[in-house]
Amino acid sequence: MSQNILHEYDVVIVGAGPGGSGTALHLRDSGLKIALLDKQKFPRDKVCGDGVSGKSSTILKELGLFDELFKLPHGPGYGVWMSGPNGIDLIVDSRQEKPDAKPHGAVVRRIDFDNFLYQNAKKVEGLDAYEQMTVFDLIKENDNYVGVLAKDNSGNIHEFRAKIIVGADGAASVVANKAGVAFRDPDHYVSAVRAYYDGVEGMREVIEIHFVEEALPGYFWIFPLEGKKANVGIGMLDRDMRNKKVNLSQLMEKLINEHPKFKDRFKNAKRLTNIIGWTLPLGSKRRKPYFNGLLLVGDAAALIDPLTGEGIGNALLSSKLAAQTIKKAFELGDFSEKVLKMYDDLLKEKLDPELQTMYRIQRLGSIRWLLNHFFNRVNHKRELKELITSTIVSEDTLKYKKQLTDPIFLIKNLFL
Ligand SMILES: Cc1cc2nc3c(=O)[nH]c(=O)nc-3n(C[C@H](O)[C@H](O)[C@H](O)COP(=O)(O)OP(=O)(O)OC[C@H]3O[C@@H](n4cnc5c(N)ncnc54)[C@H](O)[C@@H]3O)c2cc1C
Missing domain, CATH: 3.50.50.60 (FAD/NAD(P)-binding domain)
Structure with a gap:
């Protein structure tokens, strides 16, 4: 017979991929009581370029x-x-x-990489990890998200209550869907x-x-x-x-x-x-990632690089920014949108300029003759090749990526 089981935490993280395990790892010195839930059993595969x-x-x-x-x-x-x-x-x-x-x-x-992150996340003090725990709904009271409902392998229903829920459940996010922001x-x-x-x-x-x-x-x-x-x-x-x-x-x-x-x-x-x-x-159209008592990270927030398809780095970066916001909210004792908006402000500052630049390059890349012309020129134009190198290997790759969409630079290097 199935049972209803109640759990109470400070933070509930739904999904233990890079976004979810990353959030847990970034909260490791917070002293918070954390539940990390995943519907799968680790090690588990994830379709990816790795x-x-x-x-x-x-x-x-x-x-x-x-x-x-x-x-x-x-x-x-x-x-x-x-x-x-x-x-x-x-x-x-x-x-x-x-x-x-x-x-x-x-x-x-990813079967190795995600398990590596997850096993490290499990060492975080105050964290309980639950595998094969499938979240199927959010609990909302008086316009605040206060928990999630999940089903375990035996069919038992679990109610996980927390001050903040983190939706890190990937591209088909149930959390983003239930919050009304998932659209394709x-x-x-x-x-x-x-x-x-x-x-x-x-x-x-x-x-x-x-x-x-x-x-x-x-x-x-x-x-x-x-x-x-x-x-x-x-x-x-x-x-x-x-x-x-x-x-x-x-x-x-x-x-x-x-x-x-x-x-x-x-x-x-x-x-x-x-x-x-x-x-x-893709992050060329990212979604609202903060609500009363709820944040979305990684693919659940639609943060993938629109040109390269890279999403692990952005999931990890968003987990870091989400953890900063969570710590601030607990410091203030306020879990409302007003405070959690800090996360969106951080994303706007640290990620949006890159997402927008990469989207512009993606659009330029869809013009076949321009892309061919670029490859014709790049090996002969030292400045252009150096710029491409810097977009890949330098510390501040964004500075160089932005230059790639600068019309004056492009005209000079592609047509003169
Ligand atoms: C074909 C392909 C190639 C890619 N190649 C690359 C690449 O080479 N490099 C790169 O950086 N990025 C790549 N990406 C993107 C990258 O895979 C994602 O951006 C990244 O996995 C996002 O991490 P995440 O933690 O947000 O989500 P995920 O890694 O998807 O993790 C989500 C977790 O949530 C769990 N979950 C889902 N639903 C529930 C639920 N209802 N209840 C409980 N748990 C749930 C899942 O089991 C999973 O463990 C690729 C993507 C694809 C599809």
Whole structure:
């Protein structure tokens, strides 16, 4: 027989991916009583390219976890290899300038990466972790969110009450949905598929982003793991996929088997897993992430980079900003929107300029002749190549990304 079980906490975090485990880790010195709930049992997989970028690395360093990352099975990340629809390559590898450069990121399977974060989050004092606990509703009283309802494996219903709920339950967020802010705009959603391969030739310990004609402004990726193993996938804007009636799995297999740039590299490769897909809510249209007693982080808040599809770094960054806001709210003893708006202000300051810049580059990238022209010029224009390098390997990547959308810079470098 099912039972109703009551739990009381200061903070309830729904979802233990990078957004949820990140929030818990950033609250580790808060002294708060925290419940971290996930519907799955860890270690669990998450469909992803597995690219842990420089932004994620910065936050892992702050949390003291960066060095540990490299103890997980991984492919080191020294830069990016991009190509245009015309097939021209641009390779940015930090070892070109500095042969002893350290990797600034890595490719780590999410089954390992998320479990690593989650196991560290479980060590946070005052935290109770609940796996196989599926949240299905929010509890709202007098216009305040005061808890969540969840079901365990045996069918028991649990009521988790708290001063603040954090929705970190990913792209299909129940929390964002129940708060009334989840909508799927095909101009601001990407669908993507991936599979693991072994025997891929010609990889260089840099992530590969190939802007193939069929997917623009999306791309086909090869993210190198250990040896000749790789995470391989393709992503496309929902609107384009619908208009062009594309089947992503078929397109990916066609590129691997027939595209002149890839077919030889995959000649002896073996697919190790099924091709599976998931969605990416882009930060080019992010949602309201704060309510009375409730915050949304990571994919639940729609924070994915609109050009690169990177979401782990933004989930971690948002978890840090959410934790700052939560600490402030407990200091003030006020959990209303008035105080929790601080989180949105921090996102506006720390993330929106980058999301908007990357959206502008994504829009420019959808113009095929312009993208081809860019790849024609980039290897011959030192200033342009240096700028691209800086957008990938520097500490302040935003400064350089902004320059990439500056019309004067673009005219000078692309047309003069
Ligand atoms: C194909 C693909 C490729 C990608 N490639 C990259 C990449 O290479 N690099 C990168 O940085 N980003 C990439 N992304 C984006 C990245 O995967 C996400 O942005 C990131 O996982 C967001 O983290 P999160 O914690 O917000 O959500 P998630 O990682 O999705 O975690 C959400 C957690 O919530 C749990 N949950 C969900 N619903 C409930 C519920 N009702 N009750 C309780 N728990 C629940 C889930 O089990 C899960 O553990 C990719 C995405 C896709 C789809």
